Amino acid sequence: MSANSKQSRLLVATRKGLFALARTNGAWDVESVSFLGDNVTRAFADTRDGTWYAALNLGHFGVKLRRSEDRGKSWQEIAVPEYAAEDKVATGDGKEPAPAKLQLLWELVAGGANEPGVLWAGTIPGGLFRSADRGASWQIVKGLWDRSERMQWFGGGYDAPGIHSVCVDPRDARTLRVAISCGGVWQSRDGGASWNVTTKGMFAAYMPPERREDPAIQDPHRMVQCAAAPDHLWIQHHNGVFRSTDGGMSWSEIQVPPSVFGFAVAVHPHDPQTAWFVPAVKDEKRVPVDGKLVVARTRDGGVSFDVLREGLPQRDAFDLVYRHGLAIDSSGERLAFGSTTGNLWLSDDAGENWQLINGNLPPIHAVNFE
Amino acid sequence: MAKVVLASALTRHLSDASGPGEVALQTQGATLAEALGEVFARYPNLRGYVLDEHGGVRHHVAIFIDGTALADKAHPQAPVSQSTEIYIMQALSGG
Numbered sequence: 238m239s240a241n242s243k244q245s246r247l248l249v250a251t252r253k254g255l256f257a258l259a260r261t262n263g264a265w266d267v268e269s270v271s272f273l274g275d276n277v278t279r280a281f282a283d284t285r286d287g288t289w290y291a292a293l294n295l296g297h298f299g300v301k302l303r304r305s306e307d308r309g310k311s312w313q314e315i316a317v318p319e320y321a322a323e324d325k326v327a328t329g330d331g332k333e334p335a336p337a338k339l340q341l342l343w344e345l346v347a348g349g350a351n352e353p354g355v356l357w358a359g360t361i362p363g364g365l366f367r368s369a370d371r372g373a374s375w376q377i378v379k380g381l382w383d384r385s386e387r388m389q390w391f392g393g394g395y396d397a398p399g400i401h402s403v404c405v406d407p408r409d410a411r412t413l414r415v416a417i418s419c420g421g422v423w424q425s426r427d428g429g430a431s432w433n434v435t436t437k438g439m440f441a442a443y444m445p446p447e448r449r450e451d452p453a454i455q456d457p458h459r460m461v462q463c464a465a466a467p468d469h470l471w472i473q474h475h476n477g478v479f480r481s482t483d484g485g486m487s488w489s490e491i492q493v494p495p496s497v498f499g500f501a502v503a504v505h506p507h508d509p510q511t512a513w514f515v516p517a518v519k520d521e522k523r524v525p526v527d528g529k530l531v532v533a534r535t536r537d538g539g540v541s542f543d544v545l546r547e548g549l550p551q552r553d554a555f556d557l558v559y560r561h562g563l564a565i566d567s568s569g570e571r572l573a574f575g576s577t578t579g580n581l582w583l584s585d586d587a588g589e590n591w592q593l594i595n596g597n598l599p600p601i602h603a604v605n606f607e
Numbered sequence: 608m609a610k611v612v613l614a615s616a617l618t619r620h621l622s623d624a625s626g627p628g629e630v631a632l633q634t635q636g637a638t639l640a641e642a643l644g645e646v647f648a649r650y651p652n653l654r655g656y657v658l659d660e661h662g663g664v665r666h667h668v669a670i671f672i673d674g675t676a677l678a679d680k681a682h683p684q685a686p687v688s689q690s691t692e693i694y695i696m697q698a699l700s701g702g
Contacts, residue, residue: 297667297697298620298656314622314652319660338659 244566244606247573248289249581250277253599255291257309257607258581265583265594269309279345279561282607285353288371289607292342300339302372317342318358318366318375324382326362326397329389329454337362343401344561349410357413359400363390365415367429378429381415386434389453393418393475401560402460406467414485416460416472421452422485438488442476458500459560460485461512469509473502473560478514480539491539495526501563503572505587510538513565513588515558515574523557530554532574534588548591549582556580561603575601608689609634609642614696617657621650639672639685642693657695658683669698 245260246268255277259268271277272293278300279292289305291312303312317339324337341361348355348367356368358375365378381387390398398420406412411428421436436452444454456475463469468484477497479488491497498519505511514533517523525531530549533542550556556576563574572588575581579598582591613630621630632649634642647654659665664680671677671694672685679685687693 295620295656297665298617299659299665301620301655314620317655322661336661338661 243568243571243585246282246607247564247581247583248280248282248605248607249575249598249601250280250291250561250603250605251575251579251599251601252276255280255309256595256598258594267595271305271309271312272303277602278342279603281345281347281605283347283356284607285347285350286371290345290356290372292345294341300342302342302345304372315372316368316374318360318364318377320362320364320377324364324377327388328391328396328398330391332396337364340395340397341399343399344403346403346405349405350407352410355410357403357405359403359415359417361392361395361399362397363387363399363417363420365400365403365429380425380430381423381432384432386453387420389451390417390420391454391456393456393458402457404460404462404467404470406462407464408467414460414462414470416457418458419454419456419475421455422457422460422472424485435486436488437486438490439472439474439479440476440490459502461502461504463504463509464506466509469504471502471504471512473499473514475520478502478539480512482509482538489539491535493533493535493539494542494544495531495533498523499558500560501558501574503563503565505569506565506567507569508536511536511569511587512539513563513572515563517557524555525557528553528555530556532572532584532588532591543588545588545591547589548584548593559602562601564604564606566606571606573604573606575604577601609636609639609687609691609693611642611646611693611695613646613653614694616697617653617695620656621653623650623652637686639670639677639683639687639693642687643683667698668695670695 247258249256254273255271257269276294291303293301305312320337325334326337327334344359354371358366366375402416404414413425423432434452436455439455457472460472470481472479478491496516499516503513529551532545573583577600581595618630634645636642
């Protein structure tokens with residue numbers, strides 16, 4: 238695929254199944270439905286070999302991972318990350334330590350282009366896992382799990398902390414950056430053996446004043462990295478939007494209209510100055526500001542923003558977009574986002590105009606292009 | 608010779624089950640753990656659906672032994688006999 242051709246298939250992970258939507262003759266239709274009725278928390282297509290992966294949370298029966306080599310026609314059950322008997326979860330907000338058990342497979346990404354078969358999984362309760370065999374087996378990343386600071390992490394929307402963002406540096410796949418709710422941003426230069434926390438510039442208004450800048454309790458909701466300029470990262474944080482131009486070592490606060498609260502962020506794959514957000518009323522409400530659903534876009538690194546609303550509902554809209562619910566394709570022109578109310582919108586012109594391509598899906602957890 | 612019955616909510620996830628609906632198996636073991644081990648040998652993927660990674664029965668899975676719910680879910684070691692019937696099903700928490 239050339240850098241400029243648009244991707245024409247979407248994998249939409251929802252509360253009641255995985256939906257693949259494809260563009261044919263200019264229209265987007267549901268091409269296939271997998272796991273109808275089951276809670277699919279993440280899905281992604283590995284561009285290295287075409288494999289699809291879907292993470293399910295079956296509630297009664299736990300977290301499952303399935304793999305498809307024929308674009309969703311058939312699925313094979315593969316291993317999930319597992320915690321050892323001695324692994325414990327303790328949090329910095331005073332909860333009793335408890336045995337660590339896999340609760341959610343929150344992030345699932347491919348390793349480097351030169352690492353066929355390598356996958357990374359971020360989980361609740363806070364473990365990062367690596368697979369070297371396309372998910373047939375998983376190993377916990379002890380270098381991060383064993384850090385004493387982990388005991389200071391909090392849950393973010395869940396009882397236990399979770400890793401929801403894993404960025405593999407395209408220049409060197411041994412360089413990893415992960416974001417944790419609530420545990421800050423961590424970096425490794427050696428494939429996960431050793432880690433440093435790097436949140437300089439971030440703040441947490443929800444904490445007592447003396448803990449405001451404590452790295453271990455920052456709540457980045459989502460972190461994304463520009464593929465063409467990997468030192469440029471964007472974070473939608475619980476308390477605002479932050480940007481880094483130095484590989485995540487330091488962060489600058491960005492003001493986003495109409496609200497700095499939200500979960501999702503996307504960065505242009507070729508232009509690190511261009512990023513998109515889906516703002517919401519902060520914290521206690523988590524709905525669009527004034528019932529008007531908008532997308533905020535900057536093209537100058539956060540100095541200024543366009544508030545894009547063409548094609549989006551401008552009254553009585555209560556859609557919330559989760560942290561993995563906004564996706565950008567490899568061209569940087571096509572975006573899609575899905576909401577908790579099961580609406581799926583798409584733009585072919587970098588967000589200027591949006592079209593509702595399905596308004597009747599189950600609540601949407603995650604959207605990815607293939 | 609305990610009989611183990613798997614609820615349809617479980618068997619629908621087993622690609623190697625005979626079909627949808629309940630599945631019943633005869634086992635030889637003298638304890639619940641042994642009986643489960645035989646069932647998992649027949650359906651390897653089932654283990655992760657019934658037990659968590661530490662070997663305990665999942666929080667939202669119920670095991671009934673002759674009509675009585677297994678109490679010690681962390682240690683599924685109860686003795687079973689030839690006439691025992693073991694039902695494995697989803698715990699009814701929520702509607």
